Amino acid sequence: MNILMNILWIIFGGLFVCLEYVVSSFLLMITIIGIPFGLQTLKLAMLALFPFGVKVQSTPSDGGCLSVFMNLLWILLGGIWIALTHLLFGALLCITVIGIPFGMQHFKLAGLALTPFGKTIS
Numbered sequence: 823m824n825i826l827m828n829i830l831w832i833i834f835g836g837l838f839v840c841l842e843y844v845v846s847s848f849l850l851m852i853t854i855i856g857i858p859f860g861l862q863t864l865k866l867a868m869l870a871l872f873p874f875g876v877k878v879q880s881t882p883s884d885g886g887c888l889s890v891f892m893n894l895l896w897i898l899l900g901g902i903w904i905a906l907t908h909l910l911f912g913a914l915l916c917i918t919v920i921g922i923p924f925g926m927q928h929f930k931l932a933g934l935a936l937t938p939f940g941k942t943i944s
Contacts, residue, residue: 824875836871843867862938869943873927878934881942889940901936908932
């Protein structure tokens with residue numbers, strides 16, 4: 823079932839979202855300071871391509887103060903807008919019964935887009 827849902831996700835916009843994350847990741851990696859943020863957008867791109875059957879978990883050693891600082895910086899520099907976009911798409915998709923599974927995946931992406939540091943995808 824996850825394979826079918828992932829194929830439908832890719833057809834109906836998942837590939838576009840993944841490409842946006844990959845392009846923004848490469849743009850962030852142009853500078854040395856942006857490399858950690860580019861790696862996090864690659865994490866988002868991987869999840870945006872195949873979200874069904876994947877769990878987002880906090881790491882056992884979440885990185886401490888550095889992870890908190892990087893998440894705060896991420897939120898201020900654009901993470902809030904990415905998360906709000908996913909929340910909007912999730913709410914729009916949850917209006918219909920057929921769109922509820924896709925909306926739930928946008929809510930999962932919104933959670934990761936808000937604070938990606940200290941999280942793993944499994």
